[in-house]
Amino acid sequence: MIVLTLPDGSTREVPAGTLARDVVGSIGARLLQASYAVAVNGEVLDLMTPLRASGAFVVITDKDPRALGVLRHSGAHILATAVRRLRPDAKIGFGPAIEDGFYYDFEVEKPFTPDDLAAFEAEMKKVIAEKYPFVREEVTLAQARERFVDDPLKLERLDDFEGSDEVISTYTDGPFIDLCRGPHVPDTSYLKHFKLLSIAGAYWRGDVKRQMLQRIYATAFLKKDDLDAHLHRIEESRKRDHRVLGKSLDLFQLFPVAPGAVFWTPKGTTLYNTLEAFVRERQQDAFKEIKTPLLYNKALWEQSGHWGKYRENMFLVLDNETGEHDMSLKPMNCPSHHLYFASHKHSYRDLPMRYVTFDVLHRNELSGALSGLTRVRQFAQDDCHVYLREDQIAAEVQFLMTFILGYYETFGLTARLKFATRPEQRIGSDELWDRAEGALRAALESTGREYEMKEGDGAFYGPKIDFDVTDSIGRAWQLGTIQLDYNAPERFDLTYTGDDNTAHRPVVIHRAVSGSFERFIAILIEHFAGAFPVWLSPEQVRVIPIASDYNEQSEALVQRMKALGIRATLDARNETLNYRIREGEVQKVPYMCVIGRREAEENTVALRIRGAGKKQDILPVDDFLARVTEEIRTRALVPAAPDASTPAETETAS
RNA sequence: GCCACAGUAGCUCAGUGGUAGAGCACCCGAUUCGUAAUCGGGCGGUCAUCGGUUCAAUCCCGAUCUGUGGCUCCA
Numbered sequence: 047m048i049v050l051t052l053p054d055g056s057t058r059e060v061p062a063g064t065l066a067r068d069v070v071g072s073i074g075a076r077l078l079q080a081s082y083a084v085a086v087n088g089e090v091l092d093l094m095t096p097l098r099a100s101g102a103f104v105v106i107t108d109k110d111p112r113a114l115g116v117l118r119h120s121g122a123h124i125l126a127t128a129v130r131r132l133r134p135d136a137k138i139g140f141g142p143a144i145e146d147g148f149y150y151d152f153e154v155e156k157p158f159t160p161d162d163l164a165a166f167e168a169e170m171k172k173v174i175a176e177k178y179p180f181v182r183e184e185v186t187l188a189q190a191r192e193r194f195v196d197d198p199l200k201l202e203r204l205d206d207f208e209g210s211d212e213v214i215s216t217y218t219d220g221p222f223i224d225l226c227r228g229p230h231v232p233d234t235s236y237l238k239h240f241k242l243l244s245i246a247g248a249y250w251r252g253d254v255k256r257q258m259l260q261r262i263y264a265t266a267f268l269k270k271d272d273l274d275a276h277l278h279r280i281e282e283s284r285k286r287d288h289r290v291l292g293k294s295l296d297l298f299q300l301f302p303v304a305p306g307a308v309f310w311t312p313k314g315t316t317l318y319n320t321l322e323a324f325v326r327e328r329q330q331d332a333f334k335e336i337k338t339p340l341l342y343n344k345a346l347w348e349q350s351g352h353w354g355k356y357r358e359n360m361f362l363v364l365d366n367e368t369g370e371h372d373m374s375l376k377p378m379n380c381p382s383h384h385l386y387f388a389s390h391k392h393s394y395r396d397l398p399m400r401y402v403t404f405d406v407l408h409r410n411e412l413s414g415a416l417s418g419l420t421r422v423r424q425f426a427q428d429d430c431h432v433y434l435r436e437d438q439i440a441a442e443v444q445f446l447m448t449f450i451l452g453y454y455e456t457f458g459l460t461a462r463l464k465f466a467t468r469p470e471q472r473i474g475s476d477e478l479w480d481r482a483e484g485a486l487r488a489a490l491e492s493t494g495r496e497y498e499m500k501e502g503d504g505a506f507y508g509p510k511i512d513f514d515v516t517d518s519i520g521r522a523w524q525l526g527t528i529q530l531d532y533n534a535p536e537r538f539d540l541t542y543t544g545d546d547n548t549a550h551r552p553v554v555i556h557r558a559v560s561g562s563f564e565r566f567i568a569i570l571i572e573h574f575a576g577a578f579p580v581w582l583s584p585e586q587v588r589v590i591p592i593a594s595d596y597n598e599q600s601e602a603l604v605q606r607m608k609a610l611g612i613r614a615t616l617d618a619r620n621e622t623l624n625y626r627i628r629e630g631e632v633q634k635v636p637y638m639c640v641i642g643r644r645e646a647e648e649n650t651v652a653l654r655i656r657g658a659g660k661k662q663d664i665l666p667v668d669d670f671l672a673r674v675t676e677e678i679r680t681r682a683l684v685p686a687a688p689d690a691s692t693p694a695e696t697e698t699a700s
Numbered sequence: 701g702c703c704a705c706a707g708u709a710g711c712u713c714a715g716u717g718g719u720a721g722a723g724c725a726c727c728c729g730a731u732u733c734g735u736a737a738u739c740g741g742g743c744g745g746u747c748a749u750c751g752g753u754u755c756a757a758u759c760c761c762g763a764u765c766u767g768u769g770g771c772u773c774c775a
Contacts, residue, residue, distance in 0.1 A: 157704060246770030247703025254772055258703045261770070289768095293711075302748085302766045359773090378775095407775090412701050413766090415773060427775065524775075561775040593732040620732080628736035642734055654735060662735065 050086070050103035060097070067093035067232070070105050081105050082113040082236065083229050090116065092182055092229045108268045118143035120180060120219075120230045121237050121266040122150045127178075127222035128169035129262070132162075138224065139199045139250060139259050146276070147240075147265030151248055153199060158245045158260050166262070167242045173234050178220035180230035190214050193223060199250065200225050239273040240266035283519060288571035289418040295576050295633060297567075297584070298419065306416045306423030308564055313584035316613065318563060320582055321570075322404060324681070325428045325559065328453065332445075333400040333430060338382035340406060344372045349537055350381040351473050355506055361408045361423075375408040380556060383431040384538040392542040397552060398434035398442050404563075405429075419568035426563050432555040433540065436485065442555060443489035443511070443528060450526045450559050454515055457570060458683050461526070463495055464512040466503035473506055474533040483509045485553075486530040505556070507533040517573040518687070525566065529556040577656060577687040580636040581678045587614040588635045590626050592642035594618065600641045603651070603667065612674055631656065636685050637674065655685045 050058045050069060060069055066086075070093065071078040083090050087101035090112055106113050122141030129136050129152060139151030152158075158166075185193070187207050193216060194200035203225060207214055217226045219234050231237070243263045250256040267273040284290075292298045297314035300307075310318055326335070341363060347353035352360065362371035376382065383401045392399065404426050415421050434442050454461050465487060468479045486509050490497060497511070504510050513526035531554040534540070541549040560566035570578070580586050587607055591600040597618045607614035617626045623640070630638045639651040640662075651670050653663045665673075677684055 160705080244769055245704065248771045249702075252771075254702075258771075260703075263770080300767090305766070409775085412773070414701065414703095414771085417768085421774075425775070527775085558775070563775095565775060590735090592734060595732075622731090622733055622738055623735060624733085625737055626735090631736055638735080640735065644734085652734075660735060 048097060048100040050097070050100065052103055058103070062098050063096045065093070066091055066095045066097055069097065069103070073105070077105060077107070080107045082107065082110075082231050083116045085110075085112065090229050092180070093232050094180075094182065095229075114266075114268055115143045116229055117231055117236060117268060118148040118266050119228075120234070121240055121264065122148040123180070123217065123219055123222065123224055123226070123230065124170050124173050124234050124237055125150050125166065125242070125262060125264060126152075126224065127173045127219055127234075128166050130222055131173075132165055132169055137197050137199055140203075141224070147243070147263065149261050149263045151250070151259040151261045153250070153257065153259050158262065160245070163242050163245060163262070170237075170240070170242075173220065174237050175235070176220060177233050177235040179233040180228075181218045182215055182228055182230075183218070184213055184215050187214060190216065190225060194225060237266060239268070239270045240264060241273065241277065279519065283521070283572070286519070286572045286575040287418075288420075288568040291571050291576040292419070295571075297571070300418075305413065306411060306421075308419060308422060308424070314567075316584040317567060317578070317582060321560070321563060321567065322428075324456075325404075325453075328449070329402055329430075333402045335402045335404075336383075336386060338379065338386070338403055338405055340375055340408075341373055342376060342381070344374060346381050346385065347374060350384070350534070351507070351537060352377070352381070355471065355473070359409050359411070361410050376405070377407055377409045379403045379405060379407070379427070379429040380431060380534065380554075381538075384534055384540060384554070387431075387433050388538050388540050392433070392552075394435060394542055394544045394550070397542060398432045398438055400430055400432045402428065402430040407562075419564045419571075422562075422564050425565070427558045428560050428563070430557040432557065433542070433552045434555065435542075435550070436553050439485050439530070439553060439555075440489040440492045443486070444493050446528050446555070446557050447493055447495070447511075450513055450528075450557075453559050454513070454525075456681050457573065459515045459517065459569075459573065461513040461515045462522070463490070463497035464500045464503075464514055464524075465490055465497050466500040466505075466510045466512060468504050468509065469502050469506060471506055472504075474508075474536075478532045479509070482530050482532050486511065486528075505529050505531075507531050508556075510556075515569070517569060518575075519572075521572075523561075523565075523569050525561040525569070526559045527557065527561075530554075531556060574687050577634045577685075578636070579677075579681070579683045580674065580685065581681045583634075583636050584613065585615055585633070585635050586612050586678070587637045587639060587674065588617055588630050589614060589639045589641060590617050590623065590630070592623055592640060594620075596641045596643070596646050599646045600639075603639065603641065606667075607671065607674075610671060610675055612671075612678070627654065630654075639670070657685065657687070 047059050048062050058069060066084045067078060070081050070084060081093060083092060083106040085104040085106055086097065086099060090106065119142065122143065126138055126141055133154060135155060137153040139153065141150030142148065187204060190204050191201060194204065215227060217224055217228060217230055241264060243265060246261045246263065247258045248261040250259050265276055267276060296311050297317060298311060299309045301309060344353055356377065360377050361375040363373040363375065364371050365373050382403065386401065406424060406426050408424050411421060411423050432442055451461060467483055490511055508529050508531040510527050510529035512524050514522045515525045516522050534554045535551050540552055542552050544550045589600045589604050591597050600616055600618060604614045604616045619626065627638065634656060636656045638654040640654060641651065645651055649667050650664050651667055653665060653670060
């Protein structure tokens with residue numbers, strides 16, 4: 047007999063070998079209907095599993111977040127079942143549940159087409175209707191090899207089990223059998239709300255040197271509403287895609303003759319400069335900005351270690367005199383800063399020394415990796431290197447973290463911290479890494495903030511703290527970073543003079559806040575759906591005279607705003623008021639001032655706030671100017687981004 | 701770089717083996733308007749580039765470039 051303890055503390059005593067579903071059924075028939083799996087001592091098991099151990103027993107219903115993972119994994123098998131029926135030649139790879147759904151990888155002679163996708167989805171519905179049970183079997187390695195004799199990818203996977211005592215299990219649903227650890231839902235009919243999303247290429251086992259498989263992405267949910275909401279979310283993020291908004295709001299362009307390099311329009315340049323000015327303002331006291339060369343001899347990269355580890359990502363430049371590609375555009379600012387620090391003597395009293403640089407960087411990214419503003423070949427960072435004594439690390443990390451988090455807060459972005467440790471590809475001794483990781487971790491702990499671990503994800507020269515920022519629709523982006531570096535000081539022979547009048551080795555911290563301006567702007571565009579707070583808006587106020595009689599007053603108002611530093615424009619075109627209002631809304635101008643007879647006579651403005659519709663405030667010009675000036679000065683998050691359901695969002699921007 | 705898909709006017713897109721069309725934008729004219737598209741007229745394209753098949757190619761085929769979804773990588 048075994049004893050199962052339910053969440054309410056009650057216990058059930060059943061013979062060993064009783065099926066999980068019978069235990070669930072004995073608790074309640076309705077409960078059995080609503081259950082997807084069970085968990086015994088935290089391990090998720092099929093309902094068909096014979097129970098052999100006593101312990102905590104939890105029924106996994108749709109209230110349990112683990113139910114969705116089980117369902118999606120079963121969905122992957124159902125997908126493979128359908129694909130195998132229509133394309134018997136397809137060899138199966140892996141098919142896991144992922145964050146938003148599931149995928150399955152296939153090796154096929156002829157790649158799948160979008161038409162295939164529709165056919166597979168239809169076939170899946172048949173498999174679901176047939177209500178095949180998922181049957182688990184435990185087999186020996188030899189038996190498994192027998193069963194998957196026609197599936198080379200599975201055979202390769204089975205090789206990993208050689209000499210291991212791990213249990214090998216297979217799952218069968220109707221005609222399809224897969225090598226799988228499980229667990230699964232009881233039968234195929236459990237999958238009700240799903241959608242196949244896309245076809246993509248994926249290397250077998252993620253290895254560039256291996257063959258390309260065809261991956262089918264799909265999503266599935268327990269409830270129809272959840273699926274609909276998810277599909278709606280996909281649609282929403284498509285609408286706020288920075289590449290789409292960048293075009294309709296006229297912020298930037300990309301030309302085929304300059305792949306991966308951004309052409310900023312006047313409005314985009316204003317946005318960019320406003321951001322940069324903000325960073326400069328925040329850094330004016332404790333940091334020293336320097337401008338440094340873009341092109342360097344390879345000697346610098348040999349010293350920094352980039353020539354060996356990073357050269358394939360660098361744009362090499364031909365030196366006509368030597369006939370060699372022994373010059374390179376800089377892919378990062380670090381060596382420039384080290385060069386400068388090393389060029390003169392420093393006292394321990396002057397540390398920490400913080401250099402910042404906004405120079406243009408070039409990285410030769412794979413052509414297929416380029417995407418809008420988020421992945422480019424030419425970009426700029428708000429890059430900072432801090433040179434400090436080892437005893438200053440904790441205080442400096444706290445200082446930088448406060449700086450970075452305060453910056454994000456201005457935009458209404460929240461950040462999660464990740465601590466990343468030594469990667470496989472690295473320079474420096476293990477002793478040095480032990481010291482660096484220990485010091486950075488201690489500094490991080492001293493802030494009292496929560497953080498996650500990212501083992502093996504550090505920079506090749508040191509461990510780091512990454513700042514993952516969550517935007518307004520819940521997507522995470524890695525932006526800022528604090529990286530501790532004991533290697534560069536050695537390589538560049540950096541020193542400072544201590545109070546004992548001898549040379550000491552400083553430590554270097556690499557810090558970026560925005561990541562890159564390009565990518566940060568992409569995130570801001572999507573975060574605000576193009577409706578920037580007034581301080582960031584390229585155009586802050588648009589003045590619209592109702593008729594040409596009021597052009598003069600309107601022009602005077604614009605001039606007055608410009609004198610106050612407000613980015614104001616006049617729209618006195620010979621178009622209807624409705625037309626011009628609509629255009630201002632589509633362009634997401636935060637404030638529109640309508641000037642007619644009443645306003646001209648009373649020296650007021652009829653203020654239309656972006657996204658607020660017909661509702662308008664009539665207020666004295668002076669009050670309006672004071673309000674806008676104050677909002678800009680405080681970088682207030684106003685006016686709020688309009689709800690995505692406003693007409694401006696559903697109509698095509700002109 | 702690899703796999704798949706795409707490229708038609710400034711933008712969004714339709715279309716055909718017999719050298720192209722809409723809406724918006726832009727220009728001109730009328731209209732002087734009270735909060736999301738006034739009306740009329742006009743301008744505008746080597747159908748991404750190069751090559752092939754064909755009597756004939758924007759359309760079929762191939763290569764190249766660029767973009768998109770992924771893989772890999774990463775700010």
